[in-house]
Amino acid sequence: MLRIKWELLLMAIICWQRGHTDNHEAKKRLGHVTVVVVGGTGDLARKYLWQGFFQLYADQVGKGHTFSFYGGGLSPSEKGTPLLFGILKELACPQELSAERCTLVKDQFLHLSKYHQLKTTEDYEKLSQQIKQQLGQEGMVEAGRLFYLSVPAFAYADIAEKINNTCRPPSDAWLRVVLEKPFGHNLYSAQALDKKLSDQLKEKEMYRIDHYLGKQVVSKILPFRKENKKLLDPIWNKHHIERIEIVLKETLDAKGRIQFYDQYGVIRDVLQNHLTEVMTLLLMNLPANLSNSMEILQNKLNFLASLQHVDNSNAVVGQYQAYNGEVQEELNKTNDYFSLTPTFAGVVINVNNAQYEGIPIFMTSGKALDERVSYARVLFKNNVFCIQDPKNVQCKSKQIIFYLGHGNLQYPAILVSKNLFKPELLNSGDWKEVTEYKDVNVLGLPLCDYYIQSPVTPREAYCELISHVFLGRKDSFISAEGLLASWAFWTPLLEGLSRVFPRVYPGGEANGNLLNFQLQGHQVAFSHEAVVNVINPSTEDNFQVMQGKYRSSEMVSAWAQELVERLASDLLLAAEEAIREEGQFHLALSGGSSPVALLRALALNLYTFPWRNTHIWQVDERCVPHTETGSNFRSIHDLLLQYIHIPYFNIHPMPVHLTQRLCVEEDGGPALYEKEINKHVNGSNFHYVLLGVGQDGHTASLFQDTKLENDEERLVILTESPIKPHQRMSLTFTAINRARRVGVLIMGKSKHELVSQLSRIKGESSKYPITKVQPKTGTLIWYIDYDALLG
Numbered sequence: 038m039l040r041i042k043w044e045l046l047l048m049a050i051i052c053w054q055r056g057h058t059d060n061h062e063a064k065k066r067l068g069h070v071t072v073v074v075v076g077g078t079g080d081l082a083r084k085y086l087w088q089g090f091f092q093l094y095a096d097q098v099g100k101g102h103t104f105s106f107y108g109g110g111l112s113p114s115e116k117g118t119p120l121l122f123g124i125l126k127e128l129a130c131p132q133e134l135s136a137e138r139c140t141l142v143k144d145q146f147l148h149l150s151k152y153h154q155l156k157t158t159e160d161y162e163k164l165s166q167q168i169k170q171q172l173g174q175e176g177m178v179e180a181g182r183l184f185y186l187s188v189p190a191f192a193y194a195d196i197a198e199k200i201n202n203t204c205r206p207p208s209d210a211w212l213r214v215v216l217e218k219p220f221g222h223n224l225y226s227a228q229a230l231d232k233k234l235s236d237q238l239k240e241k242e243m244y245r246i247d248h249y250l251g252k253q254v255v256s257k258i259l260p261f262r263k264e265n266k267k268l269l270d271p272i273w274n275k276h277h278i279e280r281i282e283i284v285l286k287e288t289l290d291a292k293g294r295i296q297f298y299d300q301y302g303v304i305r306d307v308l309q310n311h312l313t314e315v316m317t318l319l320l321m322n323l324p325a326n327l328s329n330s331m332e333i334l335q336n337k338l339n340f341l342a343s344l345q346h347v348d349n350s351n352a353v354v355g356q357y358q359a360y361n362g363e364v365q366e367e368l369n370k371t372n373d374y375f376s377l378t379p380t381f382a383g384v385v386i387n388v389n390n391a392q393y394e395g396i397p398i399f400m401t402s403g404k405a406l407d408e409r410v411s412y413a414r415v416l417f418k419n420n421v422f423c424i425q426d427p428k429n430v431q432c433k434s435k436q437i438i439f440y441l442g443h444g445n446l447q448y449p450a451i452l453v454s455k456n457l458f459k460p461e462l463l464n465s466g467d468w469k470e471v472t473e474y475k476d477v478n479v480l481g482l483p484l485c486d487y488y489i490q491s492p493v494t495p496r497e498a499y500c501e502l503i504s505h506v507f508l509g510r511k512d513s514f515i516s517a518e519g520l521l522a523s524w525a526f527w528t529p530l531l532e533g534l535s536r537v538f539p540r541v542y543p544g545g546e547a548n549g550n551l552l553n554f555q556l557q558g559h560q561v562a563f564s565h566e567a568v569v570n571v572i573n574p575s576t577e578d579n580f581q582v583m584q585g586k587y588r589s590s591e592m593v594s595a596w597a598q599e600l601v602e603r604l605a606s607d608l609l610l611a612a613e614e615a616i617r618e619e620g621q622f623h624l625a626l627s628g629g630s631s632p633v634a635l636l637r638a639l640a641l642n643l644y645t646f647p648w649r650n651t652h653i654w655q656v657d658e659r660c661v662p663h664t665e666t667g668s669n670f671r672s673i674h675d676l677l678l679q680y681i682h683i684p685y686f687n688i689h690p691m692p693v694h695l696t697q698r699l700c701v702e703e704d705g706g707p708a709l710y711e712k713e714i715n716k717h718v719n720g721s722n723f724h725y726v727l728l729g730v731g732q733d734g735h736t737a738s739l740f741q742d743t744k745l746e747n748d749e750e751r752l753v754i755l756t757e758s759p760i761k762p763h764q765r766m767s768l769t770f771t772a773i774n775r776a777r778r779v780g781v782l783i784m785g786k787s788k789h790e791l792v793s794q795l796s797r798i799k800g801e802s803s804k805y806p807i808t809k810v811q812p813k814t815g816t817l818i819w820y821i822d823y824d825a826l827l828g
Contacts, residue, residue, distance in 0.1 A: 068180025068210075069103045070507070071168050075155055075196060076187035077108025078120040081217070085248075086187060089503035091128045092496075094149075095142050096504065102180060105171065106146070107164065109155035118152040125150055132494055161203040168204075181211035183506060190219055194233035201237040213506055215244045218310055219301060220515070223531060224524040231517050244506050245515035249311040251498030251505075254439050254449045256513070257463055258318040258413075259327055261439075261451055264461040266323065272417065272457075274392050281319065282414040283312045285402040288545065289409075290357060291380060295367040302378040303354075304534075307402040309527045310515075315413050315439075316386070316400065317341065320393060330512035334519060341522040345387040346666075346675060349533045350560045350637060354379035355552055356539040357405035379539045380404045383554040384530070385561045389679075397556055405544035406552075410444030414480060417457065430456045434481050445477040449495065452479060452487040459488050469493050558641035559680055588795060588808075590817040597634065597784055597822045604780060604820050605638045608725060609646055611778055615724040616650045623723045625768065627656035627737055628669025631729025631782045636676035648683040652717060656726060656773075657738035658691035660700035660764035667762065689713060691753075691766045700755055700764045707753035707766060714752055714772070721752060722815075726768075726776040730783050732791055734805030737773065738765035741804060770809045777815045781807065784821075789828035792821060 072090055074082055087108075094104055108121040125147055130139035153167075154160050172179055184200055186193060193216060206212055216234075221227025234243060249255050262269060272278070285307055291298040298306065321340040324332040357380050364376045381403030388394065415437045423432035438452040450471065453460045462470055471489035479487070505513040540563060542548045553564040582595040582603055593603055612622040626632055639646060655670060663670045670690040678688065695704040714721050728736045735741065738756045752772040756765045773779060783792060794805070801808045810817065 068101070069105070069172055069177040070180050071105045071107070071182045072185070073107045073109055073153075073155075073164070073182070073204075074185045074187060075109045077152070078110050078112070078117055078124065079187055081187045082108070083124045085497065085499040086185060086503070087124055088128055088497065089499040091125075091143070091146055092131050092500040093503050093507055094146050095131050095134060095139075097507070098142060098145070103177060104149055105168070106150040107153045108150065109153050109164075111154070111156045113154055114152055117154060121150070121152040122147070158199055158203060161199040165204045179206050179210040181213065182206045183213045183215070185215040185503075187217060190217075190221075190230065193230065194237070197234050197237040211509065212238075212242050213244055213509070214238055214242055215246055215506055217246055219305060220245055220520050221524060222300065222305065224521065224528040227521055227524045231521065235517070240517055241511070243517075244511070245517075245520060246502055247310050247314055247515055248498040248502065249314055249441075250513045250515075251500075251502035252441055252449065253492045253496060253498075253501070254441050254451060255315060255318065256501065257451065257468070258315070258439060259323065259333075260463055261460070262323055263327060264463060265458075268458045268460070275395050277417050278393075278396050279416045279418045281316075281396060281398045282412075282416070283315050283319075283398065283400045284414070285312060285411040286406040286408055287402075287404045288406060290363070290405045290544070291360065292363050292367075295363050298380075299364055299368065299376055299378045303380055303382045303402050303404070304384075304527065304531060308382060308384065308400055309523055312400050312402065313523050313527075314515075316398060319413060319415070319439075320388065320398075328512070330510070333512045334516050337519050338522055340388075341519070341526060343388050343390045344526055345389045347384060347386060347526070347530045349530070349537060351386070352382060352384040352530060352534065353552075353554045353561055353563050354383075354534060354537060354539040355381035355403065355542050357381070357403075357544045358541050359405075359544065377535065377538060379534070381406070381539070381542065381552055383552070383561065385556050387559075399556075401554075403552065405542070405548075407546050407548060408444060411441040412444070412480075413439040413441075419456075430454075430486060433486060436480065436482075438480060438487075440479065444479075446475075446479055446484075448491055450489050450491040452484075452489050454482060455486055455488060460490070463490060467493050560637065560641055587819045587821065588798075590819060592819040592821060594821050594823060594826050597824065600784070600820055600822045601634045601638050604635055604782060607780070607818070608639070608727075611725050612647055612651060615777075616647055619719060620650065622647065622651045622725075623654060623718050624651060625654040625656045625723045625726045625776070626673055627726075627728050628658065628672065629729050629731070631784065632727060633672070633676060634784070635727070635782065636673065640677045640680040646681075648681045649687075651683060652687045652689060653678070653683065654689045654714070654718075654723065655691045656728065657765055657767040658693050659738075659758075659762045660693045660766065661762055662694050662699070663690055689717075693766050700766060702755065707751070707755055710766070711752045721772065721775055723772070723776040725778045725780065726773050728773070728779065728781045728807075728810065730781060730788070730791065730807045732787060733759075734791060734795070734802075734807050736781070736807040736810060738767035739770065739806045739809075741806060743806065773810055774812050775815075776812060779810060779812050779815060779817045780820055781810065781817070782820045783825045786824045786828060788825040792825050793828075 074086055074090070076082060077087075090106060097104075108117070110117045110120075112120070128143065128146075130136070130143070134142060153164050155164065168182070171177075182204065184204070186196055188196065197214065200212075200214060221230050317337050317340055321336040324336055326332060356376075356378065360378075360380055361374075361376055364370060364378075365372060365374055383399070383401040386398040386400060388396065388398070417435035419432075419435050421431050423429060426432070433456060434454060435457045436454050437457065440446055440450045440452060442449045451460070462468065468490050469492075471491050474484035477484060502513055540551070542551050550565050551563075554561055555564045582593060582599055585592050585594070593600065595603060608624070612624070615622040626636075653673070655673070658669050659667055661667045665671060692706045692709050693700050695701070695706055698704060700706060730736050733741065738758060740756065740758060742759075743756050749771060751769055754767060754769055756767050757763050758765050795807065798805065798808060
């Protein structure tokens with residue numbers, strides 16, 4: 038009773054000090070808000086959360102709400118209470134409060150705060166009873182309850198169930214539950230967590246927090262784009278933007294956080310959430326209404342859906358030198374244990390839409406680097422060629438920088454180079470134009486070459502977001518759909534990198550240029566080779582490319598990279614020969630994993646390949662729509678076709694999807710493809726057919742049980758695979774053996790046993806369909822890497 042009376046007295050004093058009250062606020066119904074910080078004595082709560090709730094209380098006192106604050110923890114009250122109040126007494130005064138007023142507000146905040154053990158269901162029931170009792174005694178109307186879960190993610194589902202079963206407010210009051218990242222470890226764990234939480238809480242009740250969305254500069258990306266729409270619209274596209282960089286560099290290591298960090302690494306910790314959110318705000322379609330959280334969410338989802346698939350070829354990873362020792366120490370691992378968790382990552386992302394197609398997005402973060410800084414930079418093309426005076430502003434970089442803080446500048450700001458345009462000042466009243474310049478450079482330009490805007494008063498990200506939770510603003514938080522869309526994008530890369538050894542770097546200034554990375558065509562690689570001391574190099578290191586015989590045909594062997602380069606070179610020679618003789622080159626490509634490295638090499642390196650005179654055919658196809666990731670044609674498109682200039686009518690996908698059905702015999706798909714081959718390919722003889730071989734010896738989609746006796750003259754048939762998807766379409770051995778050249782590519786140690794078995798077989802074997810590949814007048818060449826050949 039005394040607590041509530043004291044709070045009402047304080048509100049009266051504050052209002053008297055102000056001299057007036059806001060009429061709009063005064064009309065609000067008086068309501069009581071209960072705030073519960075679960076994990077209220079932990080590190081995050083100590084550093085950020087209680088300061089945020091103190092700021093919220095200071096902002097809201099006297100505006101129509103009353104408050105209670107509970108710090109919840111596993112410890113009993115006699116242990117938890119002194120810990121909590123030790124934190125609360127150290128809270129700093131908000132800048133806008135005078136010292137006298139801060140003392141008054143802080144004293145009341147402490148009076149309204151209490152520790153409560155929250156361990157069992159009974160503990161949550163007691164909390165709920167205490168809230169109801171307090172409201173009943175004072176005759177207060179309940180506005181809502183805010184639970185902030187500052188606990189490990191594995192505890193979310195259990196706590197959500199306890200809140201749902203025991204601590205829900207009345208139906209006319211709101212419930213808001215704040216969840217800290219990580220929200221899962223990959224797509225599958227995120228889906229499982231979402232299912233558990235959604236069984237207990239409604240989506241509108243969950244506030245998944247990403248503190249980057251509370252940073253003042255990040256929160257102004259959309260308003261800046263909106264205010265400057267007329268100036269940005271003509272240049273915010275692939276014709277004017279050269280590249281985009283999204284960077285978060287840290288000088289700290291992971292020491293003390295290893296138990297968490299070694300499970301997640303830098304991509305899960307930073308790129309999948311913080312930097313992806315920044316990228317989305319930069320490049321999503323502008324909503325018509327910046328206050329419409331549903332429209333913002335939908336535009337985010339549309340943008341994430343437009344991102345091109347990323348894999349190992351689009352990323353580099355590193356690990357600071359001391360990390361593995363820290364893992365061994367903190368996780369009690371033996372000296373021979375080696376962690377593959379990356380502490381540095383550089384990824385290049387591309388967008389598959391007409392506006393941003395071809396603009397590389399460099400995204401990078403790492404620990405133990407040379408400086409602490411975070412920014413997003415949009416670098417524009419500069420077509421000015423300066424004959425003299427290269428220091429003239431028109432000769433310098435054109436760029437917009439969303440500078441989140443630290444680094445040379447030390448404060449958050451939005452910078453626009455003066456050779457681009459003068460931006461409109463953000464009209465919220467909380468931002469100012471900077472006219473006094475330090476003698477520092479920011480990303481290549483002195484401050485005097487920028488128009489600069491900065492917040493009038495710096496505010497902590499958690500303070501901003503806690504305020505948004507209180508106000509029910511969902512646009513500053515992660516939705517379930519947005520979370521799963523982000524994980525769907527990043528999970529394939531994470532799975533691919535799980536077996537990659539990160540480059541070791543010393544840390545700090547000593548890194549030098551070791552972590553610089555570059556875009557080579559469509560692949561990403563470190564710019565400089567790491568220095569490696571090789572002890573007793575084996576004689577295998579002297580092998581380059583070896584030629585010989587295999588199953589009575591030509592064989593080329595080399596290590597994987599050299600083998601792919603040799604095959605690409607041979608394809609180029611075959612294409613040039615065919616075009617000299619007939620004016621066009623007909624190339625049939627098989628599906629599966631075998632040609633992946635080759636397709637990348639063709640897209641990346643062979644700029645002289647005569648694509649305009651080349652026709653691309655399929656050797657086989659799975660009976661799925663071409664837009665699905667399991668489609669062989671989709672793979673050919675994603676790895677090759679989208680990167681080369683080839684006439685659309687020179688691309689010939691297998692017709693597996695006709696009359697809205699997949700591979701139905703009556704639809705005549707094989708006959709249609711055979712007719713197309715006869716129409717375009719002279720004598721139905723492909724110039725080159727590239728095949729792979731499965732571990733069971735199948736090739737194309739011709740398997741051990743494939744019946745071909747009645748199809749000897751057919752070029753294309755439907756087949757059945759022993760693995761899903763079962764239905765396939767494939768060229769027959771008749772079509773394959775008519776080719777001028779047939780290349781068979783076999784790579785990887787998993788194929789060593791198959792290569793050994795095939796070498797012992799003379800002639801054909803029904804068990805191994807690949808043995809039926811015997812060109813009648815053409816040439817058969819086996820391309821086998823050393824892993825497959827030597828094991």
